[in-house]
Each structure stands twice: as C-alpha cells, then as structure tokens.
Amino acid sequence: MDCGRFEKMIPAFLNDTLEYQDLKQFLEHLENCSECREELTIQVLILEGMARLEEGSAFDLQKEMERRMEEARRRIRFHRMIGYINITFLGAALLAVLIVFWVFTR
Numbered sequence: 001m002d003c004g005r006f007e008k009m010i011p012a013f014l015n016d017t018l019e020y021q022d023l024k025q026f027l028e029h030l031e032n033c034s035e036c037r038e039e040l041t042i043q044v045l046i047l048e049g050m051a052r053l054e055e056g057s058a059f060d061l062q063k064e065m066e067r068r069m070e071e072a073r074r075r076i077r078f079h080r081m082i083g084y085i086n087i088t089f090l091g092a093a094l095l096a097v098l099i100v101f102w103v104f105t106r
C-alpha cells in the first residue's frame, strides 16, 4: 500500500468501516510508515478532540490512539479465528463425506 491510498482510507478507518483485508494492510502500513502514523494521529486529534471539546471532557490523544489500534487488532484476531473455525468445519464436513462414501461404496 502506498501513502496516498492509506490517506484515502483514514476516514473509513475512523468510522470502523474498513473491510478485513483493507484493515490488515492499513495497520501494516501504519507500523512501517511514520509519516502516515503522524497523519492518522492528526486526524484522530481533529475528530476526537473536537467532539471532546464540545463535551467539555478531557482528551488523551495517546490513549485514544492506543484504543483505536487495539480495537483494530481485536477485529483482525476475530476475523482470523472465524476463518480458522471455517477451515476446521470444512475439514470435518469433508471427512464425513469421505467416510459416508467409503461405507456405501464398499
């Protein structure tokens, strides 16, 4: 992913509407590109900072960034888990079909 594409995906990331594949690439780029990390931090600051300012509550940018990163990672872990379960289920179903096939064709 290049920085231009990353920047375009920032609004979707902030709205939690990125698809799994995009989210994965987004986080990978984020870890390797300090410029984009800065850009995202600024966007979070604008988005969250403004909202908190209106509420009049305190705002911890570092914490907010960590919260968003953790949430994104949790979504990726969840997706992987679902994928793993699917593969396991598919394997079991295939095995059952093979057993039935073997029993009835003997």
Ligand SMILES: [Zn+2]
Pocket (backbone or CB within 6 Å): 002, 003, 006, 029, 033, 034, 035, 036
């Ligand atoms: Zn970048």
